[in-house]
Amino acid sequence: TVSGSLSCSVASTRHSIELRPGARTCSSNSLYSAWLGCPRWLPREVLASPPMSELGKGERQLSRLIRTAAPAETEAAYRVVIDELPIPGTEAGSGVRFVLRYSVPVFLAPPDAGAAAEASAHLNWNMRADGERAVLEVNNTGNIHAQLAEIQFVDNSGKSIKVHRGLLGYVLGGAQRRWLLKAPADAFSQGGTLRALINGSAWQQALSPVEPAP
16 A cells, blocks of 8 residues: 655755655655766765654645855756655555655756856757667757757658657756657658757757668
8 A cells, every 4th residue: 555645846046945745744864966977975065954854744844955065167967866764653554655765956056147147058959760769869068957848840741749748858068968769760751840848948940851770
């Protein structure tokens, strides 16, 4: 049996996480990791206050994110990992009880107002064939992340294909990502227009015909 839930929301302007339990009391522990970087865990660079909370049904807890290291000149990207912990004495008999882990992206803008104003994502897109499947490659030459969602393709005959519903993923500044799509490569053989939401804003780009894989 499974009961209850834990949800969280991010107030990015305050650098905080709000935890809201569902139908049961739960406990959570926040861990902070570098999204891409040398050490996997950087607990001293970004801390949570409080780092651990116990919430009853209907209660809320605001956990603030505190940056202890010197701010970088470019955008810093992290994932906040929130673990739900079992509470002793609340086992649900012989039933199966699950605890959940949430991973929330957090982006810290550079403190310099001029650098923050000039921050932008510049994306180069490429579609190619990998066997019978299509591969989407995105290179971000900008200095902030790009969130990709709601990918749609309209070929030159006007036929529309929903490439991906919802969030596809993130491409950090100076990084490249590659996705193997469910759509077959021949769906893009005529060329057309690729449309998407980039950081919540509508975007489109002409796409050359995709050649069959050798």
